Amino acid sequence: MSGKFHHQDNHDTLPQSSYSNRASTETDLFSDIFTDFEPQNTTDGSYRGTMAKIKATELHYQEVFEQKLAEANNNLKRDRVKVRIKQTGNSLQLRATLPLKPGDRDYSGKSKKQYDLSLGIPANLEGLKTAIEESYELGKLIARHTFEWNDKYLGIKFREKNREKQPPKTIGELLDKFEENYYQTRKKTITSQNTFANYVSVIKRNFSLTTLASKNNFESVINSTRGNKKNELIAISSVLIKTFELGFILDVKRDKVTPKFREIPNDEKIIESFQLFEKFALNRKNTNHSDATDTWEMWRWVYGMLATFGLRPRELFVKPDINWWISQQNSDRTWKVDQDTKTGYREVIPFVPEWIELFDLTNSRSLFILEKKISQIKSVQHINWMRRDISRWFKKIGIEFQPYDLRHACAIRSHLQGIPIKAAADNLGHTVDEHTKTYQRWFGIENRKKAFGEVIGQKSLIELQKNEILALRMENEKLRLEVEKLKLKQVDDGKII
Numbered sequence: 001m002s003g004k005f006h007h008q009d010n011h012d013t014l015p016q017s018s019y020s021n022r023a024s025t026e027t028d029l030f031s032d033i034f035t036d037f038e039p040q041n042t043t044d045g046s047y048r049g050t051m052a053k054i055k056a057t058e059l060h061y062q063e064v065f066e067q068k069l070a071e072a073n074n075n076l077k078r079d080r081v082k083v084r085i086k087q088t089g090n091s092l093q094l095r096a097t098l099p100l101k102p103g104d105r106d107y108s109g110k111s112k113k114q115y116d117l118s119l120g121i122p123a124n125l126e127g128l129k130t131a132i133e134e135s136y137e138l139g140k141l142i143a144r145h146t147f148e149w150n151d152k153y154l155g156i157k158f159r160e161k162n163r164e165k166q167p168p169k170t171i172g173e174l175l176d177k178f179e180e181n182y183y184q185t186r187k188k189t190i191t192s193q194n195t196f197a198n199y200v201s202v203i204k205r206n207f208s209l210t211t212l213a214s215k216n217n218f219e220s221v222i223n224s225t226r227g228n229k230k231n232e233l234i235a236i237s238s239v240l241i242k243t244f245e246l247g248f249i250l251d252v253k254r255d256k257v258t259p260k261f262r263e264i265p266n267d268e269k270i271i272e273s274f275q276l277f278e279k280f281a282l283n284r285k286n287t288n289h290s291d292a293t294d295t296w297e298m299w300r301w302v303y304g305m306l307a308t309f310g311l312r313p314r315e316l317f318v319k320p321d322i323n324w325w326i327s328q329q330n331s332d333r334t335w336k337v338d339q340d341t342k343t344g345y346r347e348v349i350p351f352v353p354e355w356i357e358l359f360d361l362t363n364s365r366s367l368f369i370l371e372k373k374i375s376q377i378k379s380v381q382h383i384n385w386m387r388r389d390i391s392r393w394f395k396k397i398g399i400e401f402q403p404y405d406l407r408h409a410c411a412i413r414s415h416l417q418g419i420p421i422k423a424a425a426d427n428l429g430h431t432v433d434e435h436t437k438t439y440q441r442w443f444g445i446e447n448r449k450k451a452f453g454e455v456i457g458q459k460s461l462i463e464l465q466k467n468e469i470l471a472l473r474m475e476n477e478k479l480r481l482e483v484e485k486l487k488l489k490q491v492d493d494g495k496i497i
Contacts, residue, residue: 020054022348028057034232034453035079042296042353047117049118057185057186057187058185064123065123065125066469068125068128069087069249072085072128072131072132072135073085075132076132076135076136077290078137079136081135081136081355082096082097082139082141082142082143083095083096083135083136083138083139083142084096084133084135085128085132085135086116087123088116089123089124090123091118091122091127092119092122092123092127092128092130092131093116093117093118093120093121094117094119094131094134094135094138095114095115095116095117096114096115096117096138096142096313097112097113097114097115098112098113098114098115098142098147098149099111099112099147099149099447100112100113101113101115101149101154102149102154117138117153119131119134119152119153121134123243124184124185125184126184134455143159152315153447164236164337168212168213168214168246169212169213170209170210170211170212171203171207171208171209171210171212171213172209172210172211173213174213174240174244175203175204176201177197177242178199178200178243179196179244181244181303182199183197183240189340190318190340190341190383191340193379193380194314194380194383197380197381197384198236199236199239199240202232202233202236203236203237203240205234206221206225207221209236213240213246215246215248215250215251218237218250218251220242220249220253221233222234222250222252223252225254226255227257227404228255228257230252230254230255230310231254231255231257234250234252234254237250238250241387241424262401262402262405262488263401264401264405264408264409264412265278265400265401265405265406265409266346266409267352269400269414270307270399270409271358273303273399273400273401274300274303274307274359276306276398276399277296277297277299277300277303277393277397277399278300279298279397280296280396280397280398281297295369295373296368296393297363297365297366297369298373299389299390299393300359301359301361301363301366301367301370302316302370302390302408303359303390303403304355304359304360304361305335305361305407306390306406306407307352307355307359307410308351308352308353308356308359308361308405308407309335309348309349309350309351309410309462310348310351310406310407310409310410310411310427310428311335311337311348311391311407312342312407312429313339313386313403313404314341314342314344314383314387315337315338316334316370316430317373317374317377317386317387318338318340318341318383319338319340320338320370320374321336322367322370324336325362325367326362326364332349333348333353333356334347334348334349334350335347335348336348337429340353341430342374342429343430344386345429346426346429348427348429349427351410351413351414351417351427352413352434357459363457373386375396390403391403403424407428410428411424411428411435414427414428421435421436442471484488
């Protein structure tokens, strides 16, 4: 051939620049879709709040996908490619006018007909890349009049049959591509990386990597567990199944779990336990245990911050704004929680302001050690290690409660302080419902006695004041009557008042 093609009209000609521009077009089309996206901040750190944030991210992804699909079709039209891409359910199809399919006929006598070609392309951004490539390839065949019906364009049923014959992938094979697929529809942040790391950890702990990823195998492992472990496994397995579109839904039920009651430390216990850090360090002073001698002040500072502000441990380690913390402009002594944490940015007011001084929370040495530790953080895993180190230190020095109990103590304290529930909930970074559940769950008999005592005490004081006021009124009335009597007596005596 001479290199020239015979065409029915000029519209069958594909500009030479259209293919050379495709690389740059696709680069622009599939740049990071989450660059300017921030899911709506929520103060709800519960499962419901997390799911709301995930839903917002998924909706954003779908909006961007639809936008990119429209852009792809506009580019095809601009390049005079006679193919369009359409979405049908969870798949993408190529729409084009083609010669009649073998065995097909057009009753109007035409030799061509519009077809929607199903090539097994998923309706996601990676699938859209494939659909664009296939559209340009099909466009070349149409323009050159070399299109033929073959297994690729005819054989969707054949491919589906072959797919059914293929054995399901193993858990290990899914995990190899889990991260790549997971972040196709999610923004990569410190929070999402931590969530993903937890997913992988749970899957590896509960499944053998050689286990086939089948419905029966998932359900068998899940049903062998109970309580919170089972519920967590259901949620994470469902994410894995959805991410890889495995084509089945788990037929399992979540367990109803009632948290065990535990005694939340009162203020006296919290202050007493704060002293244990220095006692521990003094007892270990003559040892070469660098962790005990060099970092105990930082961990004591962490303890004090958790007790004073009711923070989640991670909220001290993710990009802490130390400059603001020690700034003279920080007159309200607030702690700024970074955007990349569980419930986003918030400014936290101390529940017990006097503890800032009592616990020496602006101590420069403690903050220097913290900055040094933070500078060594290279991944989400390092943050998780620091979070676990808090619990280890509690055990090491003999503290009888858990780090998170300090947060629960702030929720209870806020109620006893009379702080409005909405204000306290926002300060802690969760919803009013979650806040109410927290202090109701851990309130305890002693705190109830205290709450009742304060209310009754306030009522008694009010009653006392009312009685005093009444007594004063009676005294005033008595004095008034005495004055009236005196006036009458003076009139009777002939004196003019």
